[in-house]
Amino acid sequence: xxxxxxxxxxxxxxxxxxxxxxxxxxxxxxxxxxxxxxxxxxxxxxxxxxxxxxxxxxxxxxxxxxxxxxxxxxxxxxxxx
Amino acid sequence: xxxxxxxxxxxxxxxxxxxxxxxxxxxxxxxxxxxxxxxxxxxxxxxxxxxxxxxxxxxxxxxxxxxxxxxxxxxxxxxxxxxxxxxxxxxxxxxxxxxxxxxxxxxxxxxxxxxxxxxxxxxxxxxxxxxxxxxxxxxxxxxxxxxxxxxxxxxxxxxxxxxxxxxxxxxxxxxxxxxxxxxxxxxxxxxxxxxxxxxxxxxxxxxxxxxxxxxxxxxxxxxxxxxxxxxxxxxxxxxxxxxxxxxxxxxxxxxxxxxxxxxxxxxxxxxxxxxxxxxxxxxxxxxxxxxxxxxxxxxxxxxxxxxxxxxxxxxxxxxxxxxxxxxxxxxxxxxxxxxxxxxxxxxxxxxxxxxxxxxxxxxxxxxxxxxxxxxxxxxxxxxxxxxxxxxxxxxxxxxxxxxxxxxxxxxxxxxxxxxxxxx
Numbered sequence: 001x002x003x004x005x006x007x008x009x010x011x012x013x014x015x016x017x018x019x020x021x022x023x024x025x026x027x028x029x030x031x032x033x034x035x036x037x038x039x040x041x042x043x044x045x046x047x048x049x050x051x052x053x054x055x056x057x058x059x060x061x062x063x064x065x066x067x068x069x070x071x072x073x074x075x076x077x078x079x080x081x
Numbered sequence: 082x083x084x085x086x087x088x089x090x091x092x093x094x095x096x097x098x099x100x101x102x103x104x105x106x107x108x109x110x111x112x113x114x115x116x117x118x119x120x121x122x123x124x125x126x127x128x129x130x131x132x133x134x135x136x137x138x139x140x141x142x143x144x145x146x147x148x149x150x151x152x153x154x155x156x157x158x159x160x161x162x163x164x165x166x167x168x169x170x171x172x173x174x175x176x177x178x179x180x181x182x183x184x185x186x187x188x189x190x191x192x193x194x195x196x197x198x199x200x201x202x203x204x205x206x207x208x209x210x211x212x213x214x215x216x217x218x219x220x221x222x223x224x225x226x227x228x229x230x231x232x233x234x235x236x237x238x239x240x241x242x243x244x245x246x247x248x249x250x251x252x253x254x255x256x257x258x259x260x261x262x263x264x265x266x267x268x269x270x271x272x273x274x275x276x277x278x279x280x281x282x283x284x285x286x287x288x289x290x291x292x293x294x295x296x297x298x299x300x301x302x303x304x305x306x307x308x309x310x311x312x313x314x315x316x317x318x319x320x321x322x323x324x325x326x327x328x329x330x331x332x333x334x335x336x337x338x339x340x341x342x343x344x345x346x347x348x349x350x351x352x353x354x355x356x357x358x359x360x361x362x363x364x365x366x367x368x369x370x371x372x373x374x375x376x377x378x379x380x381x382x383x384x385x386x387x388x389x390x391x392x393x394x395x396x397x398x399x400x401x402x403x404x405x406x407x408x409x410x411x412x413x414x415x416x417x418x419x420x421x422x423x424x425x426x427x428x429x430x431x432x433x434x435x436x437x438x439x440x441x442x443x444x445x446x447x448x449x450x451x452x453x454x455x456x457x458x459x460x461x462x463x464x465x466x467x468x469x470x471x472x473x474x475x476x477x478x479x480x481x482x483x484x485x486x487x488x489x490x491x492x493x494x495x496x497x498x499x500x501x502x503x504x
Contacts, residue, residue, distance in 0.1 A: 061291060062291075062292055062294040062297065063289065063292070063293045063294065064293050067255075067258075067294060069298055069367075071232050071233065073367040074235060075368075075370035075371045075374060076369070076373055076374075077370070077373065077374055077377065078373060
């Protein structure tokens, strides 16, 4: 193979490798996202809010505030003989 | 013919085959509003029905007869009727009208509370939830009502019986919140602190778009039980916790977080001082008893730490190091810890010396092997369940339509690679 052909061949291989590297970077970014997306990585938006219907209420309003919680405090061990 | 008598005849005649029951159900649905308007006449009708044979009709009439508030006298009459119905009704028939059955059971709960006799509702609600459940994995709204009565009646062991079921099907989020919160309290009552932590953790980390009052109360108890069980607490919540909980829970539980900080110093005097200053806050949350257990646990934690340094120690030395009032108090603590399996030690009362021993468990008894084997089997079953659930969700249309919009996918084929560079 002549020097000129060899140089062209090397240039083609380099270009191919460059494109493959670029594709791998993008693809592996997707893979990393898949690995970490089991946990809720998004900081600003609750991923479940994506699935929620309707408007999200203010943070200081408690849902289910009327639930029954008027139990006698029965967990004081000092009154056990 | 009186319409009520006509309805009675239909109930008596159409309660045998499933096709008859379907026809009867249609009739009863159409008559529902009218039955409520006749509520004062329905008690007499019930006496002519057999709850075990005419369960569906009995259910509709019983539910319609209980409209409005009741007096204690009325509750005293109604409770035995509802109890007998729950005990004898046909499971197949009541499952045709689950909402009605739920309504009747909730009325029973309200009435036994009115009569200040919650224990009268414990066994009937246990029967009711087992009849309503389509499988052991199904969480019904009655689970939390049952646990609520167990807590009021202080029947902790009875409540524990449903907490070992693995829950996979939930109807409403509120059912899960309350089941786990009340369940956590049942476990605290039985000193099953690890199980309590798991249940309370489920409430705190459950999906919620707004901060939930049940989660706030669960988080307070979660902090206290963490200190009792593990001697430590971290404010870091898992990544899968909702952002509503991540942002807000701590704001509602600040005194408890400061208690945990104080516990972390290891100084009894500081912890006791903080508890005394904030006693009113803890009492208003009905958590003061648990807070006192937190203080006791610090003594235990400090005694446990001694076992890592000393082989023998006198009771007087233990009292001095751990800041107890006397060797006698130290002896009581050590004895209780030996009994609870928290340390391995012997006390020589002659010379007041405590000898700390190694954990005798060798993990090679038949019982231990069976325990490990059953844990492995359970984890394998859970893993299969998770894989199957994951597959179902992956094919769920609603999930795909929403999740698909959020993600861009890149494929190799999407890249514009000139032909001459293709391999």
